[in-house]
């Protein structure tokens with residue numbers, strides 16, 4: 001039976017994760033879940049972000065379910081670099097998977113896009129690029145200060161994530177992969193990405209390909225999100241594009257993500273894209289859908305495609321049945337989802 | 344009298360630039376304009392992108408009006424790095440100014456945003472960051488290849504563009520500046536930007552400030568573009584955010600930009616954000632509004648605020664009078680704009 005580490009985290013994290021666990025238990029009884037206390041609260045209490053001993057324990061699990069970490073009182077970077085990115089890098093989670101669908105029942109912001117028309121997934125590279133942490137500063141705090149950030153890209157790292165994107169596309173209906181980069185300005189990394197993309201594309205003759213500069217892709221995600229099927233891109237571009245994709249499909253309140261090590265050499269990690277939302281924490285009004293959809297990605301990654309599909313369908317039923325303007329209760333949504341998923 | 348260099352360029356460039364010149368001539372008769380043949384066509388013919396002698400001649404002008412350069416047959420980077428970016432860097436055009444308005448008469452893609460509600464300007468840094476051209480590759484073409492791109496940020500360069508953004512904000516009605524970066528991941532450059540921002544903000548106590556991560560800003564530009572007044576950000580983030588801002592206000596067909604050296608030590612350059620659109624070139628159907636709005640920015644920068652305001656108002660009249668679905672003729676739009684601007 002699957003062993004899952006649960007990092008509920010801060011703010012609304014524990015509230016939404018409880019519903020995700022409820023739904024997992026409903027579709028796959030007997031999952032062995034262990035909670036880990038990490039995030040802003042622990043940092044405030046102990047000064048620790050992610051002790052090595054905890055990292056080692058997490059490594060023994062099949063997957064990690066994470067709610068949200070962070071809080072405005074923690075300096076920027078502490079939890080991001082020390083916890084989230086640390087896990088992505090330590091566990092070689094090179095596929096950052098972020099599906100976006102415009103669900104029936106959800107009023108997206110775009111006047112001309114109808115529910116059901118958008119169904120895309122961004123395969124964001126998760127272990128390289130500007131997230132590598134390479135860079136520094138000189139003459140800090142003086143008028144002569146310089147600060148650098150370096151994007152590191154390896155053929156190894158780029159090719160493996162592109163290969164994952166093509167494999168996913170070949171299992172989808174439209175079988176199309178869009179590479180997004182900025183080859184006309186970032187010529188070195190851009191050329192590496194473009195050549196790796198071409199090489200992998202040659203192995204998938206039945207998959208259609210296109211290339212777009214990141215600025216154009218950002219624009220087309222707003223004007224024609226329907227055109228995308230699978231999008232593959234680097235770490236930073238993926239960070240930005242997935243928030244746009246979330247925005248045009250009803251907001252990050254519904255957006256799920258998986259940080260995946262496809263080889264299962266390390267645990268993959270699944271989390272809603274939203275943050276800890278301290279402003280609404282503790283009131284039982286957070287929407288658990290993103291956490292539950294993240295649980296569906298988790299189930300799928302662990303080989304329980306059926307259970308995953310039932311959870312996804314439950315979300316579809318829940319969203320289609322919502323009345324705009326009616327406030328939701330986190331617990332009740334979780335109960336309904338568990339019900340739909342098992343009926 | 345002002346001396347302007349005109350680089351009409353490729354595709355629809357010459358068509359839209361002709362209208363921009365027509366409008367300039369109407370509001371400010373006697374401008375001395377010299378054409379320069381640069382772009383894809385010249386490169387194909389001669390192999391030259393921007394000869395030093397031409398660069399020296401351009402330097403003798405007060406401003407450059409550019410249509411569009413490029414064409415799918417030119418390898419990526421050749422004209423971007425060799426011409427556009429070369430001019431931005433050589434002429435120290437550190438303020439890349441990109442206003443976005445949702446004009447009455449223009450149907451934007453967002454269901455809940457009404458014409459007149461969006462009026463923002465992005466002040467994008469133009470001479471540093473990932474556009475500096477720093478980076479390289481090793482073991483190119485082998486499985487061991489690595490490619491790097493380096494973002495270079497100086498206190499000097501960051502502070503001066505932030506100062507420009509605050510100066511602009513203090514002349515606007517809402518007096519608000521939003522800094523966009525990714526301080527939680529790009530900690531070195533992010534810290535430099537944040538500290539410079541704070542220091543300049545202290546000089547403008549009547550300007551409201553906020554900070555957003557680039558992924559959040561990309562999202563809010565889609566869900567609440569009304570919230571922005573002046574946005575200041577780095578070169579690459581600005582590239583992406585301005586295309587989103589253009590998309591939510593009716594498309595890059597209407598988006599103008601200026602690459603400005605505020606000290607006027609070098610000529611500033613004004614160009615529509617759209618490209619050369621080879622698919623519709625030569626048919627007289629391109630919308631010249633973005634080129635004409637770029638001409639308005641040019642007039643403003645050269646100290647002709649009144650003439651600039653008349654051109655901007657003319658665009659407002661033109662857009663308000665358009666009937667959706669009716670095809671436009673480039674020449675006729677230019678004639679109408681010249682008429683509105685002088686009536």
Ligand SMILES: CC(C)[C@H](C(=O)O)[C@@H](O)C(=O)O
Nearest residue numbers: 080081084085239527528558
């Ligand atoms: C919190 C931050 C480090 C993270 C990222 O930039 O990847 C977040 O924005 C995300 O998209 O998961």
Ligand SMILES: CC(C)[C@H](C(=O)O)[C@@H](O)C(=O)O
Nearest residue numbers: 184185215423424427428582
């Ligand atoms: C053509 C390209 C170099 C340019 C940029 O990236 O700055 C363009 O996208 C722009 O926004 O002006």
